[in-house]
Amino acid sequence: MAVSKVKVASIIGVASAIDNVVKVCGKSKIFHPENALTFYSKNKNFVPFTDKDEFSAPLKKLQSIVSSIGHKLELADIRDFDVSASEANDYVDYLYVKIEKLLKKKQDINLLIENYERSLSQIKPFVGLDINLTKVSNCKYIKARFGKLPKESYNKLLSYEGNPYVIFFPCTNDENFYWGVYFTPLENREEIDRIFAGLYFERIRISEKDGTPESKILHIENCIKEEKENLKKLEAKIESFWNIQKDQCMRFYSKLEELNTYASIKKFAAKYHNSFILVGWVPEDSESELSAQLDKIDGVEYSIEKADSDKKHKPPVKLKNNWFSRPFETFIDMYGLPDYNDIDPTCFVAITYTLMYGIMFGDLGHGLVLALIGAILWKIKKFSLGPIMVHCGISGAIFGTIYGSVFGYEHVLDPMYKKLFNLDEKPIDVMAPDMIMKVIVATIALGIFLIIAAIVMKIVLSIKLHDLENLFFSQNGICGLIFYVAIIVGLVGQLVLKIHMFTPLYILGLLVLPMVLIFLKEPLGKIVSGKKNWQPESWGDYLSQSFFELYVILLEYLSNTISFLRVGAYVLSHAGFMMGIFIIANMLPPVGNVIIVIFGNIFVIGLEGLLVGIQVLRLEFYEMFSRFFEGNGKPFVPVTVPCK
Numbered sequence: 001m002a003v004s005k006v007k008v009a010s011i012i013g014v015a016s017a018i019d020n021v022v023k024v025c026g027k028s029k030i031f032h033p034e035n036a037l038t039f040y041s042k043n044k045n046f047v048p049f050t051d052k053d054e055f056s057a058p059l060k061k062l063q064s065i066v067s068s069i070g071h072k073l074e075l076a077d078i079r080d081f082d083v084s085a086s087e088a089n090d091y092v093d094y095l096y097v098k099i100e101k102l103l104k105k106k107q108d109i110n111l112l113i114e115n116y117e118r119s120l121s122q123i124k125p126f127v128g129l130d131i132n133l134t135k136v137s138n139c140k141y142i143k144a145r146f147g148k149l150p151k152e153s154y155n156k157l158l159s160y161e162g163n164p165y166v167i168f169f170p171c172t173n174d175e176n177f178y179w180g181v182y183f184t185p186l187e188n189r190e191e192i193d194r195i196f197a198g199l200y201f202e203r204i205r206i207s208e209k210d211g212t213p214e215s216k217i218l219h220i221e222n223c224i225k226e227e228k229e230n231l232k233k234l235e236a237k238i239e240s241f242w243n244i245q246k247d248q249c250m251r252f253y254s255k256l257e258e259l260n261t262y263a264s265i266k267k268f269a270a271k272y273h274n275s276f277i278l279v280g281w282v283p284e285d286s287e288s289e290l291s292a293q294l295d296k297i298d299g300v301e302y303s304i305e306k307a308d309s310d311k312k313h314k315p316p317v318k319l320k321n322n323w324f325s326r327p328f329e330t331f332i333d334m335y336g337l338p339d340y341n342d343i344d345p346t347c348f349v350a351i352t353y354t355l356m357y358g359i360m361f362g363d364l365g366h367g368l369v370l371a372l373i374g375a376i377l378w379k380i381k382k383f384s385l386g387p388i389m390v391h392c393g394i395s396g397a398i399f400g401t402i403y404g405s406v407f408g409y410e411h412v413l414d415p416m417y418k419k420l421f422n423l424d425e426k427p428i429d430v431m432a433p434d435m436i437m438k439v440i441v442a443t444i445a446l447g448i449f450l451i452i453a454a455i456v457m458k459i460v461l462s463i464k465l466h467d468l469e470n471l472f473f474s475q476n477g478i479c480g481l482i483f484y485v486a487i488i489v490g491l492v493g494q495l496v497l498k499i500h501m502f503t504p505l506y507i508l509g510l511l512v513l514p515m516v517l518i519f520l521k522e523p524l525g526k527i528v529s530g531k532k533n534w535q536p537e538s539w540g541d542y543l544s545q546s547f548f549e550l551y552v553i554l555l556e557y558l559s560n561t562i563s564f565l566r567v568g569a570y571v572l573s574h575a576g577f578m579m580g581i582f583i584i585a586n587m588l589p590p591v592g593n594v595i596i597v598i599f600g601n602i603f604v605i606g607l608e609g610l611l612v613g614i615q616v617l618r619l620e621f622y623e624m625f626s627r628f629f630e631g632n633g634k635p636f637v638p639v640t641v642p643c644k
Contacts (some may be wrong), residue, residue: 013300151201318636327387336631358395360570365407367396386475406576447564458628469525486510
């Protein structure tokens with residue numbers, strides 16, 4: 001409903017007390033630290049608190065080593081677990097060395113298995129070659145060349161029948177290659193190698209050359225089996241070691257997280273000789289909690305003042321909304337948080353978004369399904385849009401009841417209308433010829449109302465901030481409101497009520513004059529604000545620029561209003577989609593009819609539900625937010641000590 005009030009806390013004390021102070025601030029979960037030097041920049045004697053960060057490195061080291069063995073660290077109960085920085089470092093080093101040693105052994109075994117498998121892949125194609133690889137490799141006058149030859153090239157060997165040394169002995173083959181060997185005398189080696197190279201022979205250098213290929217394959221397979229057993233034993237040893245160390249490791253991890261959080265708060269502090277100062281923001285309604293804890297620390301003084309006591313610093317923003325509006329803070333975060341003194345638009349968005357979504361997605365069945373999906377997503381996955389889907393689904397179900405639509409069936413609720421309200425049919429038939437124009441007009445009227453509401457919110461905010469320029473002369477101020485309302489009232493009176501509204505006095509007083517004032521916004525704003533230097537540097541540049549800005553403003557009034565036609569368009573398209581599905585379904589036999597209706601409804605819920613959500617969000621951001629909301633606030637992020 002609003003931006004929570006915060007206060008600025010300044011804590012001063014002897015340097016030896018800072019550890020106790022940061023513990024209190026961290027455990028309170030309400031302290032948003034700010035760089036103290038920015039508050040005391042005029043005092044040259046203040047310097048950053050230079051205590052080195054002792055905990056970040058061992059924390060990262062611990063996370064890395066535990067991750068390397070496929071485990072995750074979780075927070076543990078450390079209320080009775082107190083260790084020093086050196087003890088934490090020693091434990092992390094011990095764990096690191098121990099696990100690294102085991103992982104090195106694992107790496108060596110994997111490398112060995114990899115080498116064995118490479119050798120196996122080299123030798124396997126030469127099964128059937130009944131020769132001793134060692135003896136062949138030791139020949140002084142004959143060299144053996146193992147490899148693979150394309151099948152096309154194998155057939156070309158016939159052209160070398162005249163050369164007694166161009167002989168290829170195949171062992172195995174596949175679709176494209178023969179694997180085998182050729183022999184060449186030492187003195188003919190270059191010639192024979194050149195011939196086979198021309199036949200695209202790819203040489204394979206066999207590393208294992210002891211015994212026949214079959215015997216080597218058997219030996220290597222046994223070695224691989226043995227090493228894989230060793231690998232299993234080592235993995236079991238690693239897992240056993242982790243199970244022994246797990247609880248202790250979790251405690252050290254939790255302690256390091258805690259100490260690292262305290263160290264991160266220290267970085268915001270400033271130091272002066274043997275004293276420190278720490279500054280941060282705390283919620284106004286939680287001030288007493290922090291005060292009570294700080295009172296217990298010797299050598300420390302503090303002051304907690306209102307946020308506006310320091311005009312140089314922008315307070316962080318913490319939104320405070322009820323159960324209905326709170327889920328819509330997600331949309332505010334997407335656009336940007338309000339400034340501390342701005343209006344929180346969350347409640348406005350919650351009401352308008354839910355309303356427009358229901359109007360555009362009006363179907364009792366579709367709405368209830370959407371609400372159910374949202375509830376499940378929130379319950380199981382904590383999906384942030386889940387509660388919004390529930391709100392929108394219920395709204396869609398309500399409007400669906402008014403429209404008389406249940407999964408596209410348009411008359412199933414007729415008996416209810418008859419019994420409860422004595423109506424022969426549903427209250428609103430959106431596809432009736434005489435109703436279509438009414439729907440369009442109603443949605444335009446809704447858009448006009450919401451635009452006026454956005455302008456009024458900007459006026460209220462301008463009054464709150466004492467911003468006279470925007471209050472009186474902005475297109476979203478009093479002049480803009482008068483012009484826009486005058487246009488609407490004039491058109492309604494002229495076209496609907498047949499009253500001649502656009503008299504010269506009406507036009508000059510309510511249309512032309514507000515536009516002139518908006519046109520002269522900058523100099524008039526300076527005049528009413530009491531500024532002496534109110535004239536622009538160049539009247540020519542100012543007038544030309546203001547002319548184009550005024551043109552854009554007029555277009556924005558028109559386009560923003562017309563944009564709300566999409567609300568009516570989606571009302572009609574939703575009903576039209578379902579009408580089309582039923583037309584197709586009725587052309588099919590009963591089984592096909594049911595299938596088309598079911599999948600058609602699923603399609604409409606999925607596709608149109610998403611499109612409606614996007615379109616409503618667009619209306620919120622561009623047609624309304626742009627008039628009163630800037631989204632330049634910074635979030636309130638209190639430091640929180642991780643704990644179980």
